[in-house]
Amino acid sequence: MIWEVYQKLLTTYGKQYWWPAETPFEVCIGAILTQNTNWQNVEKAIQNLKKHDITTPEKILTTPTHKLQLLIKPAGFYKQKSQYLKNLSAFLLQNKNIENLKKENTETLRKKLLKVKGIGKETADSILLYALDKEIFVIDAYTKRLFHRLKITKKENENYDKLRQLVEKSFKEHNATLEDYKEFHALIVKHCKEKCRKKPTCENCSLENLCMIK
């Protein structure tokens, strides 16, 4: 069922080519800045950082906190997020660099990321998938909502890791590629933003008719 949903979305919308960022480090920055915020506001924050040539973990750490806060302000929660960005940068430097991190085992890497204050499951998995090219599936509120409507899950607020493993199991059985993991998450976001609205609830959501609420 899950694989069919992916195929259906792919035919409907085509490839999305996520994540919109120039470097793996920019993906990491974006993953933190986008927490509880829309992407438009994140882009402004990222542009501000680029304008001031703050594009590496070293530069994030050497930028004074008040200046960093000012630059990322458009993305909201700037006091927390400025600290989160520094936590993440310090973590990356401890492990030499991003390329070096890619060599590590996926599950141990995930556990290490989750220890960084400011990185929860969704953020960790976004970084693993889109910055470190690990075959991990990212679960978000859209995924939970869509799967619930398709009756793949019983509860709207299903357990994160249970859901993730459900998708990963199905993907492994179909010999999915890294690109498939990236595309499926991107497609769910696109579909839900456009069609699978929060209100009203979708009564006749099926594989053939994926939450086509106007």
Added chain:
DNA sequence: CACCAGGAATGTA
């Protein structure tokens, strides 16, 4: 498990 952490865009009247 409830609550809190800002700011900006969008919708509504």
Added chain:
DNA sequence: TACATTCATGGT
């Protein structure tokens, strides 16, 4: 203009 809701969440 005033007010409410929503947004690629995580920590306490």
